[in-house]
Amino acid sequence: MNKVFIISFFLLNVTLSFSQDISTYRYGIRGNANISKCFEKNWTGTIRLRGIGQIGSGDFSGSRERLPNETLELFIWGSKRLKPNTKVAFGYTGSDFGGDLIHRFNQQYSWVTPLQHFTLGQRIALDETFGKSSIFRIRARYRINAQFPLSGQAVNDNELYLKVNNEYLGILRNGFDGAEVRLIPMLGMQLGNQNKIELGLDNRINNIFANPRDFQFWAVANWYLTLE
């Protein structure tokens, strides 16, 4: 487990140190509100509202620009628990990029493994994106995340936890169109058994195998609520 995170940090650092001046960066804030409702036969419906606010951007040669823009995304998911701690989910995402509506269909298989000192989550996902002014693209994704209690051996009510997400994406758009790596450390708090909030930093590198690379840094806030 530790190896995965060490490799991820290594990848990020190596890429940063070799990044040429032409590489670009963006930064801003992201907020996610997730509300899930459990239904019969182990079905769950989830709605997620995501707001993305880009504050600035630039490149590593020193040029900066302040081009704030805002995007709103709405996710609608249906998921079914197939086995204990294992879920399959299908969803639709609508994004508003400056008046242009982008559609995305999502499919994913996720499983959670409780371990001695932390809980491990893994996800394999596929999504297809298209829109009026957007070329059709497919992304294949693998994410591994871990949740560490900061008190005791399990996360209980009103207790803090550390969550680390690490995701790898391969993008197909008229052939292979690059890869992306994400590393997202977060501090979370369990508020009641079905309610949690998280704050953290979302770090992304687009075009990891090519130049110019695009680095993204987002301050993130997540809220999860599950209604029985």
Add this chain to the structure above:
Amino acid sequence: MSIHSLLLAVLFSILVLSTQAQVKIEREYRIKEKFVPQQAQQFFDSLALQSKVKWYSEKSDLGQRIEAKTKFQGEYYSVRFDRTGTFLDLQVQRSLKTIDSLTQQAIVHSLNTQFKKWKVDKVQFQYQGSFEQVKQSVYAATDESVIPPSYEIDVTALTEDDQDIYQLLYSHSGDMLKKSIFATYSMTNLEF
């Protein structure tokens, strides 16, 4: 009232309501060694497990307990005491496969009968008895224990409509002695 204020009020109400709906069965906190009853420390030291120990205070519907956790020769040990330091039991984490095959079959049959789909999260061999008996059992091979262990098994199980986490206690011969249900926590943040 503006639409923003209304939205905030609704979100706040949902947050408060869901926080009140919590169910709590067991909760543990890390404690410093200086707060551990002397009797408990002496017993733990006498086991001579020669490994680093972490002490916890465990609060549950059964009251408050003191728990020492350590890893010894690749196995996780948990020694429980009451709040005065009187020894309660010793648990060693092992896999289901290490249980005697006849008992194992009885346990698997019991789980199949109770649940549609299930997955074992943790199996602990539980030793109860006198200080000396338990100490001897720690160093004995599994099938040569001075006192026969009972088996505490944590299971994640799918019921018809939901997923729940159970803790089941089986006797050495595989009879179910106790069944508890844990408060479950949504794992949406690891799944989506």
